[in-house]
Amino acid sequence: MVKYQTADLDQTFAALADPTRRAIVARLASGECTVGELSRPFPISAPAVSKHLRLLEGAGLIERRRDGRTQRCRLNAPALDRAVDWITSQRRFWNESLDRLADHLAAQTQEERSS
């Protein structure tokens, strides 16, 4: 039985509350890339992207490492896990739609594995 500090969840959920940051996470889910590649699709300034990355890093959702003059970013799985974990653990006491959720996730997982 693992315990998580609530501060982590604060930051994780807050980080996911912004559509730009969710888009960044979605982009990184399909593979590591540089800050430049990451910001190109967005109509906002580089400093704005930089701030988003700092929040995401603070939440533990991403990691950065220098690579010459660029910087490579990648997703960090456990932080996302903890968020899912918190939500699903609420279902523990809430049986009404628990089975529906379980089936939903099972179906999705099935789909992943067969693709």
Added chain:
Amino acid sequence: MVKYQTADLDQTFAALADPTRRAIVARLASGECTVGELSRPFPISAPAVSKHLRLLEGAGLIERRRDGRTQRCRLNAPALDRAVDWITSQRRFWNESLDRLADHLAAQTQEERSS
């Protein structure tokens, strides 16, 4: 294949970013209750709780109905589902720890069902 408006997710994740609101969700997960019962455990004023409830309601996470002079609150499952759904759908493209997550969720579900 279902599409969700991003605004919903903005509000849902933002709502879950606050520890007081997560505690409220956790309390409601174990059953419907009144606003008064809900605020009693918290060291904050009634108006503060009222604001939290408004945000939770705006995010679609809870529903309220008048019952005489009190007000009953209950959780609304689908909003939580959508949040979990967004996170897990990122995993689709991110195979590295997909199996681990699937196993984790399967184990948890098993635990629920057998309890």
Added chain:
DNA sequence: TTGATACTTAACCATGTGGTTAATTAATGA
């Protein structure tokens, strides 16, 4: 060495949030 590239930091602004206290509305019960 000089200039361009890839970023971050600094300073600023507008807006939203989380809290307060005080005032308001609505339902109940004496």
Added chain:
DNA sequence: TCATTAATTAACCACATGGTTAAGTATCAA
């Protein structure tokens, strides 16, 4: 009818966030 209880709205404050532009810091390449 009048007081009490349950909860919200109003008005305010401090602070974080999401954006900006301008300036700074490394790294690479000529």
